Amino acid sequence: MLSLESITKTIQDWLLTKFSPQIALTLECVIVILLAITLFAMLGLVLVLLERKVAARIQIRLGPNRVGPGGIFQTAADTLKLIMKEGLTPDSADKFLFNLAPFVVMMVAMLLLAPIAFAKNFQIWDINIGVLYISSVSSLSVIGILMAGWASNNKYSLLGAMRSGAQIVSYELSAGFAVLTIVVLTGSLQISEIVAAQENGWWLFKGHIPVIIAFVLYIIAVTAETNRAPFDLAEAESELTAGFHTEYSGMKFALFFLAEYINIFIVCAIGATLFLGGWMPLHIGHWESFNHIMDYIPSSIWFMGKTFFLIFVIMWFRWTFPRLRVDQLLNLEWKYLLPISLFNLLLVTVIAIMGWYF
């Protein structure tokens, strides 16, 4: 059966027969970089269109339907427009930091792609501290946002960046605790081992109550971490024009916009890996024939399906809930999410020690 695993293996074997191992490795890196950039561009186009369509359906509208059949070329046309626009740098801005910030944000998003398992044995970098790597690198994105806000020399940008800083620093905690729940149950930080541990059922089902609580906490925390409504205080168009990217235009704005959607994809991919089994098909205990039928669906489709389901849930949040105030935002984290996740971690530790999970 043709799978991503066999394709990568064929390419690697072919490269090793033609070139020396060092050159083959370099070429593989180039291929990976090209694939990652292609994935980013495709995700940007698809997710923006998906968001607009979901928003339209939820608000009882039709959404984009003029450019191409059903509006599928709308985002491609928008991208062309953004490429042709001037990338303005304000006179009083800190020019170096101002131009660097969008690339920092994009770079963080790219780094996070490394340990994600897209399909069976299809992973850029399977490090043994995958989960730790993800939670540490994802907190770097606040630097890009603070940089953009500070360098713009604009009060709205600065306020947006400050809010974003407070928000990301707070919500990192409960996201981290939710991730720790799975680490406690699996006993490993490696992504491939976490996926392998879910062969006889996803953690969401195997870990019952504490994992479901952790899953809900994770979804709330990552919605806040990616600065999406109802936690979009960093942008808050009705209060701060556009928040930290007020002064950005053209392709630099597009990079921020793209990074937002890439970040959503990545956090949803991680959520799918940790709680919904990543590329692992739906397996139920010892139902051998059922498991066997599920195995016929390719692992990449399982992974993408789960990820896009979580993305849909986060979009559903955005178009349902009203935006929080800053004090409400911090109350929610420090008075509700953090105590609940601490208690939940204790509960899951007890369950893991006593073996009270399936």
Added chain:
Amino acid sequence: MFLKDYISDVVNGVSSLLKGMRKTGYYFTHSKEIITEQYPDNRATLKLADRFKGEVVMPHDENNEHTCTGCTACELACPNGTIKIITKFDITPEGKKKKAIDAFIYRLEMCTLCNLCVAACPSDAIKMAPNFEHSVFDRSKLTKILNKPGSKIKEGIE
């Protein structure tokens, strides 16, 4: 009971959020709820709400008769002088003089579609019509005479 309040806070919050998500989820899955009108495409089948106010018209029946008595209540009710009624006197068969309208002049360009004239009319002679494609090349075309030529008042309307 601090803990009880805390837990009920969380439960209430989550249940109210879920209520909202159920509503939006219903809209997402039910495409018949979509209210967007793709206007120039569906011009032939366009349906407007009954309460839509586009312009003032005077309905005439099949005998070319209207129910306007020329009382000028609409002219008095109009806040910006949109309506001007010119009256005349008809001679009834009994030889009596009877007041009737000669021209019901309606200036659409000045009308704010406030519905006060329709509300003021004692004999329901005028109403709001759902026409909204009013653009013309000559402004004088927006000054309309609402009573049709040769029309007369319906029998029995005083």
